[in-house]
Amino acid sequence: MFHGSALLSVRTFVYLFLILSFICCSYLNRVKDPSHWQVTDALPSYGRGIDLPGKRYMSLINGDMLHDVVVTGDNGTIDGQGLVWWDRFNSHSLEYSRPHLVEFVSAENVIVSNLTFLNAPAYTIHSVYCRNLYIHRVTANTCPESPYTIGIVPDSSENVCIQESSINMGYDAISLKSGWDEYGLSYARPTANVQIRNVYLRAASGSSISFGSEMSGGISDVEVSDAHIHNSLSGIAFRTTNGRGGYIKEIDISNIHMVNVGTAFLANGSFGTHPDSGFDENAYPLVSHIRLHDIVGENISTAGYFFGTKESPFTSILLSNISLSIKNSASPADSWQCSYVDGSSEFVVPEPCLELKSFDSYYGRAEAL
Ligand SMILES: *[C@@H]1O[C@H](CO)[C@@H](O)[C@H](O)[C@H]1NC(C)=O
Numbered sequence: 001m002f003h004g005s006a007l008l009s010v011r012t013f014v015y016l017f018l019i020l021s022f023i024c025c026s027y028l029n030r031v032k033d034p035s036h037w038q039v040t041d042a043l044p045s046y047g048r049g050i051d052l053p054g055k056r057y058m059s060l061i062n063g064d065m066l067h068d069v070v071v072t073g074d075n076g077t078i079d080g081q082g083l084v085w086w087d088r089f090n091s092h093s094l095e096y097s098r099p100h101l102v103e104f105v106s107a108e109n110v111i112v113s114n115l116t117f118l119n120a121p122a123y124t125i126h127s128v129y130c131r132n133l134y135i136h137r138v139t140a141n142t143c144p145e146s147p148y149t150i151g152i153v154p155d156s157s158e159n160v161c162i163q164e165s166s167i168n169m170g171y172d173a174i175s176l177k178s179g180w181d182e183y184g185l186s187y188a189r190p191t192a193n194v195q196i197r198n199v200y201l202r203a204a205s206g207s208s209i210s211f212g213s214e215m216s217g218g219i220s221d222v223e224v225s226d227a228h229i230h231n232s233l234s235g236i237a238f239r240t241t242n243g244r245g246g247y248i249k250e251i252d253i254s255n256i257h258m259v260n261v262g263t264a265f266l267a268n269g270s271f272g273t274h275p276d277s278g279f280d281e282n283a284y285p286l287v288s289h290i291r292l293h294d295i296v297g298e299n300i301s302t303a304g305y306f307f308g309t310k311e312s313p314f315t316s317i318l319l320s321n322i323s324l325s326i327k328n329s330a331s332p333a334d335s336w337q338c339s340y341v342d343g344s345s346e347f348v349v350p351e352p353c354l355e356l357k358s359f360d361s362y363y364g365r366a367e368a369l
């Protein structure tokens with residue numbers, strides 16, 4: 001597991017904030033005229049843009065192959081002026097997929113700290129094919145109505161640490177990803193060794209913490225602790241679908257406080273679409289060895305949905321010391337719904353479904369693929 005020591009190798013400290021403010025001004029002038037907006041190739045692990053097939057608009061701030069860099073700004077603000085992009089997304093008038101606010105591609109040893117990011121067109125910080133990324137004391141906000149805006153997206157990246165940050169998004173607050181179907185499988189870059197700690201999260205129409213649905217390169221060895229999740233459609237979500245391949249495994253989530261959340265845990269094995277028709281129907285994802293413990297929830301509508309599929313059931317889900325107060329708890333039997341999942345539970349209120357009590361205790365690591 002990553003403990004931040006790798007970052008001590010940061011050699012040069014480049015304070016980019018002034019440069020960023022300058023880029024922002026030219027960005028704000030450009031944004032009104034997308035024909036001036038630069039277009040770039042799709043990422044190889046996706047094969048196309050996220051919103052639309054084909055190319056995508058270049059991000060506002062790009063860090064391609066950056067290394068040993070600190071992006072900081074005394075809590076200064078960078079405003080992505082997302083509204084025009086959200087309107088274009090909603091009215092289906094985008095020519096290419098929306099730009100992100102910040103994107104690091106193949107970067108190494110990067111610190112982003114003491115900055116506030118507002119109104120990202122799509123993702124606020126997207127890190128792809130990166131190593132050693134430390135995000136610290138960052139605030140990222142978009143309004144609840146903004147379509148599919150996501151805060152921080154570690155994507156096919158290793159050794160990522162997100163700490164002491166506050167993220168309030170239209171869709172997901174933090175989403176871990178690793179490529180899409182056949183493109184992600186052949187690129188084969190996992191997201192691994194991620195620590196998320198001391199974060200305040202809100203996800204109006206998605207999930208405060210999500211895994212997938214693009215996870216074909218695999219996601220493993222993730223620790224989330226001390227998260228405060230509020231006013232979110234779901235708290236923690238695992239999303240995948242047959243055709244993805246890949247895995248989500250060795251995930252440990254603890255010390256979570258949830259308030260006003262629709263579904264506390266949502267694991268959906270039939271979620272999301274395919275990039276094109278070239279995907280392999282027999283590429284089944286593995287979701288295994290997920291540990292959720294020491295969690296309290298208030299004003300929760302539904303405790304958990306765990307829906308694996310017949311071809312790829314979810315296995316070894318361990319729940320312990322979880323106490324959720326369900327509003328309108330007239331029918332606690334409906335608080336959990338499960339199919340094609342196995343796991344164990346101790347000290348869980350309300351009482352989980354039988355599938356999640358199918359063996360006595362958690363065991364071993366998931367077998368390697
Ligand atoms: C940074 O700014 C945001 C709003 O712009 C504010 O909510 C937050 O408290 C500030 N953080 C610090 C450490 O000053």
Ligand SMILES: *[C@@H]1O[C@H](CO)[C@@H](O)[C@H](O)[C@H]1NC(C)=O
Pocket residue numbers: 070072111113114137
């Ligand atoms: C961010 O601010 C905190 C508190 O002022 C400070 O300790 C930390 O060093 C700052 N981070 C960077 C990278 O300057």
Ligand SMILES: *[C@@H]1O[C@H](CO)[C@@H](O)[C@H](O)[C@H]1NC(C)=O
Pocket residue numbers: 260261262299301
């Ligand atoms: C409970 O959560 C719902 C949203 O899930 C919210 O609308 C409602 O105001 C919350 N109630 C309280 C008492 O906070």
Ligand SMILES: *[C@@H]1O[C@H](CO)[C@@H](O)[C@H](O)[C@H]1NC(C)=O
Pocket residue numbers: 266268269270271272305307
């Ligand atoms: C799982 O995802 C599918 C496809 O998006 C959706 O139709 C279904 O309602 C989801 N199930 C749950 C429990 O959210």
Ligand SMILES: *[C@@H]1O[C@H](CO)[C@@H](O)[C@H](O)[C@H]1NC(C)=O
Pocket residue numbers: 255256293294295296321
């Ligand atoms: C159960 O979890 C709560 C936090 O949600 C924690 O304070 C408490 O110590 C845990 N109990 C045990 C027995 O670990």
